[in-house]
Amino acid sequence: MSKLVVFSFLGGDLNQGFPVVTAQLWHHNQFVPVKLTGSLPAVPELSELYRRWQLLYAAVHQHFGSNQRIKVHSQDITNISVNDFEQVCQQLQANINAWLKFDSFQNIERQLRTLLSRDDEIRVIIETDIVLLHRLPWRLWNFFEDYPKAELALSNHEYTSPQVLQKSPTGKVKILAILGNRVGIDIDKDRSLLQGLTDAQTTFLVEPTRQKLDEYLWNQDWDILFFAGHSASLADGERGEICINQTETLTILQFKNALKAAITRGLKLAIFNSCDGICLARNLADLNISQMIVMREGVPDFIAQEFLKNFLIAFAGSKPFYLAVREARERLQGLENEFPCASWLPVIYQNPTTVPTTWQELCGNFDDTKFVGEVPTKGKISTSKSKLRTVLLSTLIVAISTIGLRYLGVFEKIELQTFDQILRLRPNEDPDPRLIIIEITEKDIQSRQETTLGLKSISDSTLATLLKQLQKYQPRIIGLDIYRDFADPPNKLNPIQVSTELSKDNVVAVCKSRDSKYDPQGVKPPKEVPVERQGFTDAIQDPDGIMRRQILMMAQEPSSTCTTPYSLSLQLAARYLSSENIQPKFNEDSVQFGSKIFNRLKPGRSGGYQQGVNLGGNQILVNYRNTDFIRVSLEDILSNKVNADLLKDKVVIIGVTANTVSDTWSTPYSTGQQDYQEISGVFIQAQMVSQVLSAVLDQRPILWVLPYWGDILWICGWSVVGSLIVWRVPSLSDKGCAIFVAVVILYGVCAIALLKQGLWLPFIPSAFAVVASGVVIVLIQRRQEFFTIPQPLVE
Structure with a gap:
């Protein structure tokens, strides 16, 4: 559990002592704290000891010659012994702990220890206006050794809760990174560390002018303000300044209006990865920013960069803010052979009225519950959050x-129309060389005034001659996409009989199924053609009139004169593939040729077909070729004007393309043409046969859902x-x-x-x-x- 302890040093100083020291302990969601009171005696020697430590600290780093953000002034000590410095460090630690063991203060500590657990996350805030108390390395107090999840923060005596305007979550931590005067120091590593944050949007101002910095603070919302470069405390010890470029320095007061605007717009954290930041933090704390991280004294480049790296890893990795700072600070201890007292440097400044921010909160992922250890204040803004569960x-x-x-x-x-539109994106394909269409044109019909029984495009006599002539070209299979349900009177002038030609094994004739709802008559097949060489030509249109599906197989009604369960296209494709030693396997839900399986559209709902569409039988989507087929006219065949190699071993489909015959259909390509065009049924049959052959023999995709x-x-x-x-x-x-x-x-x-x-x-x-x-x-x-x-x- 997380807890907050606020120590207030009221009145006095190190030379006079502190007659009143209070400690307030806040538990999670506690509205009234536990308040304890004590005092501390005067320790003037502690002031002198710390000033000696400061001088030796700067000198020892100069002695080691590290690349530093530290300047050693002429009056500072330059000739020192490292052992002397270590002794001063030990004396400083001993004096701090001896001072805090004063009986009156020990009473506070004893009571706190009874209320705190070693596993608690503890935020300890030292509240004072005395600069030297802020500079003291309070982490040397033995209390922090006994509570591994405790970390120190500093605060001024006077503060109020910042009034922050509500802003929309961004999903990114917005960082304004000021890279100031870099003469003699290396801040490129700071930049690369910030650039490596995946959940952050960092804007870099490299040695900006005062005006440019002011504009960026005024005009945009920021979550974090970062500074790397030279900084220092002025001689009076009450003001800090940063070097924003090689010619300009700024104190906090010189751009406080822009900073106040940024804080109101959501700025929650300032990080000064630069030297001697105590006075900077004290000045900025007067503007009621939520929290800051500064360096107590001068800091070497490498230490500043290592702290920043480890802090960002821990903080962006969801560790609480205070624990992230403690972990990053303690990791510096392993570098103290070359950089003495490195782990003493980083320190938090905290507005006690605010809750430590989290990386997730800065990203916009808020939590409705109050943070553990929060000091309740009047006017606290309760932030609404967009949660993952929402x-x-x-x-x-x-x-x-x-x-x-x-x-x-x-x-x-619109799904069907989008399907068509995507299909039309394909480039034109080559014609399928396995298929030839024998078309009966309007000219063929008009040039032959023959006696027929019923409405026929050509007579049985002409059809017999056509079939006889085609057989000379040795096609592999002939599909007759012309109904021949009634025989013509015998033509004594033509010795070729249609019955003889229809009885050939490579001829497949068509019929049409009887449907009690839509077609109660149907069309019967020629009597000379057995059922195993029959194929139905039943077609189905979608509600918008487009033909996108074909029926491979279906059960016929008992009274239907068309009894074959197979479509013409399936019959032609299966017989062609049989010659390639690829035999079909028929199942209730699929037709398989070799490794290729044509799965049916499931009755009810498949793909874009969701409501009121008959998906009975074994239906599949037609994968149209965006091309025409090789076609030959009836007259050319009868006149023997065709190259024999054109038809040999091919699938030949005979059909009518005359305008006077009502056998035209719309396809997905019809709407994509400048003039809406329908195509004849024989070409639809060719498309259906071609898609099966191309899928099996050419690995062309099979449409599926x-x-x-x-x-x-x-x-x-x-x-x-x-x-x-x-x-x-x-x-x-x-x-x-x-x-x-x-x-x-x-x-x-x-x-x-x-x-x-x-x-x-x-x-x-x-x-x-x-x-x-x-x-x-x-x-x-x-x-x-x-x-x-x-x-x-x-x-």
């Missing part, structure tokens, strides 16, 4: 809402991203830019996944979740800021 809760709400909207089909139309729970996790994950971005990014404009960048990155990920791997990820609901989560967090933060008002702790 982020997670808002994320959960947004994610569930998004998934619910998607379930209801709110995003379906995540399982339903995978989509949920994906959407939830991006909802978390949106929340965390807004939670961590400081300003509102930066939040908006970050959300925009996140959505762009999300789109890029979804596009790459679809184009490279064939994975259709839910972009629209995920983007909605990112934006909605961000908006919710902004609203929560604004509400917290609105309701954050000062709350008195003690009346």
